[in-house]
Amino acid sequence: MTGTVAVTGVTGFIGKHIVDNLLSRGFTVRALTRTAHKPSTNTLAWIQGALEDQDSLAELVSGVEYVVHCAGQVRGHNEQTFTNCNVTGSIRLMQAAKESGSCKRFLFISSLAARYPELSWYANSKYVAEQKLSTMASTISLGIFRPTAVYGPGDKExxxxxxxxxxxxxxxxxxPEARLSFLHVNDLAEAVSQWLIAGQSPVHPYELCDGVTGGYNWKRLQEIGAAVRNGRVRLIGIPLPLLKLIADVSMLSSYLARKEPMLTHSKIRELTHQDWSASNKSLSEYINWFPKISLEHALREGLF
Ligand SMILES: NC(=O)c1ccc[n+]([C@@H]2O[C@H](COP(=O)([O-])OP(=O)(O)OC[C@H]3O[C@@H](n4cnc5c(N)ncnc54)[C@H](OP(=O)(O)O)[C@@H]3O)[C@@H](O)[C@H]2O)c1
Known part of the structure; x- marks a missing residue:
């Protein structure tokens, strides 16, 4: 397979797996990095820059047929932090893709959280970015992926x-009744590659999960854990006030360490939402993609 793909977020958990999959399928990759110079190869060119730097984005997308926009702000102490990266940064990248004159397809890695923008700063920023990109895309074929919670090698969350x-x-x-869903990063990376080579589709967000209809409740997770470890699993409810206290401590320690916190009151609203089940139906029908790795299999085989 030929074609050059500009990818953002490659130094992060998901982006790395996306690039590994693209390279294994014969794509050439141009990867954005904020870290110091990384040695390029014949098939992987590192472009130093950031979503805040329009010149580096122009260089990133120069001559590419495809863009996979995976960079994103997943932690932050206020709404502006998420907006700056996830909304403004995405707009800048789409602008660069349009100006390149070569980009035909642009895939935005959004999040299932965008289904409920009212829940959190993160969810809202992904939702607003989806809207802005849809308005801007024009002749570029835009795809929006809304993966649920992704896990796999390299994940820390x-x-x-x-x-x-x-x-x-x-x-x-x-x-106890809340519905959760999960997706192995290899299945997500496979879906990305398949989307790039698929035909035109209407712009609408595609949800992605491991295909378990209705997702998991906590009891089901407990059962799976017990089956895999062949022993008892204790399910311990964390009361909301305690969770909020942990978030306050996390905010304070992140502030002192000059890092962005993951757990905030905004994030708690997202994490404790009742229904994070998802459906692959639209994407499976469109690109004939079906996830291969169930959570139970991943836990048994240590694929996380
Ligand atoms: N993990 C999940 O469960 C999940 C689920 C659904 C959707 N997503 C989405 O998937 C994407 C990747 O998530 P992840 O879990 O892999 O996160 P991650 O490990 O934190 O990686 C984030 C990536 O984005 C880059 N980045 C952030 N801000 C940037 C900026 N201003 N300019 C350039 N690069 C920037 C980071 O670069 P540095 O290495 O330089 O920091 C890193 O490469 C995100 O858009 C996230 O919203 C994740």
Whole structure:
């Protein structure tokens, strides 16, 4: 397969897997990086820059047929932090893609959170970015992926939950009835590559999960953990006031460490939402993509 893809977010968890998949399929990649010079190869060119730097974005998309926009702000202490990167940064990248004159397809890695923009700063920023990109895309074919919680090698957010589960403790956030869903990063990366080579489609967001209809509730996660470790799993509900207290401590320690916090009151509204089940129906019908890795299989095989 031939074609050059500009990819953002490659130094992060998901972006790395996307690039590995693209390279294995024969694509050439131009990857944006904010870190110091990385050595390029014949098939992977590193472009130093950032979403805030229009010149570097112009260089990134120069001559490419495709853009996969995976960079994103996933943690932050206020709304502006998310807006600056996820909305304004995405607009800048689309502008560069349009001006390149070569880009035919642009895939935006949004989030299932965008389904409920009212829940969090993060969710709203992804939703607004989707709207802005849809308005701007014009002759570029735009795709919007809304993956649910993604896990796999290199992930730092869900790994602790699964590690605890396999040690026999499952901390529950939100109500016992809440529906959750998950997606292995390899399945997401495969969907990205397949989308790039698919034909035209109407612009609408595609949800992605591991294909378990209705998702998981906490009890089901407990059962899976017990089956995999072949032993008891204790499900421990974390009361909302305690979760908020942990968020306050996290905000303070992040402030002192000059880092952006993951757990905030805004994030808690998202994490404790009742229904994060998702459906692959639209995407499967469009690109014939079906996830291969179930959560139980991943836990058994240590694929996280
Ligand atoms: N992980 C999930 O469960 C999940 C679920 C749904 C959607 N998503 C979306 O998937 C994308 C990747 O998530 P992830 O989990 O891989 O996050 P991650 O590990 O934090 O990676 C984020 C990536 O974005 C880059 N980035 C952030 N701000 C940037 C900027 N201003 N300019 C250039 N690059 C910038 C980071 O670069 P540095 O390395 O320089 O910081 C990093 O490469 C995000 O858009 C996220 O919203 C994630």
């Amino acid at each position: 869900l790994k602790p939950l699964f590690s605890w589960l396999l040690r026999g403790v499952l901390p529950r956030l939100g109500t």
